[in-house]
Amino acid sequence: MTDKTLRIYKISSPHTDKVYIGSTYRTIKRRLQNHVESYKRYRDGRYNYVTSFDILEFGDYKIEELDSLEKATAADQIRLERKTILEHKNACNKTLPGGQLPEVKKERAKAKRDAKRDAKPLPFEVTI
Numbered sequence: 001m002t003d004k005t006l007r008i009y010k011i012s013s014p015h016t017d018k019v020y021i022g023s024t025y026r027t028i029k030r031r032l033q034n035h036v037e038s039y040k041r042y043r044d045g046r047y048n049y050v051t052s053f054d055i056l057e058f059g060d061y062k063i064e065e066l067d068s069l070e071k072a073t074a075a076d077q078i079r080l081e082r083k084t085i086l087e088h089k090n091a092c093n094k095t096l097p098g099g100q101l102p103e104v105k106k107e108r109a110k111a112k113r114d115a116k117r118d119a120k121p122l123p124f125e126v127t128i
Helices: 028-044 074-087 101-118
Strands: 006-012 016-024 062-069
Touching: 006 028, 006 074, 016 028, 016 074, 028 062, 062 074
Parallel strands: none
Antiparallel strands: 006 016, 006 062
8 A cells, every 4th residue: 555644855965055845755765865866867967957956966965854744635745845845945946836936936037028128129020
C-alpha cells in the first residue's frame, strides 16, 4: 500500500540564507536524493535549472521535515506547500503551487511590457 503522508520539507545550507521549500509523498531522504541527482544532471547540461540548486551548489546542504499530513489530497498539498513557502521570506522558490509568486509574476509582466514598448517598428508598412 502506498503511503499517502504528505511531507513538507526545507533544504538549507550554512553558506546561504536561502532555503528551498518542497513537498513529497516519499521519504525526505529519498526526495533529497532526487534533488541531488537532478543537480548533477543540470551540471552536465542534461537538466533544466531548479531553484533548489542555489542551495545544493554549496555541497553542505541538509533537508528537514517541517510538517506532515496523513491522507493528504492534491488540494492539501498545494495549500500546505504554498502556505509554508509564504511563511519563509528567504525561500528561493520562484513559483508557488497553484501559481507563480506575485513578485515573479509582476517582474515577468513588466519585462513583457518593456519588450513590447521597445519593439522596433517594421521597416515597411503592412496593409491588410
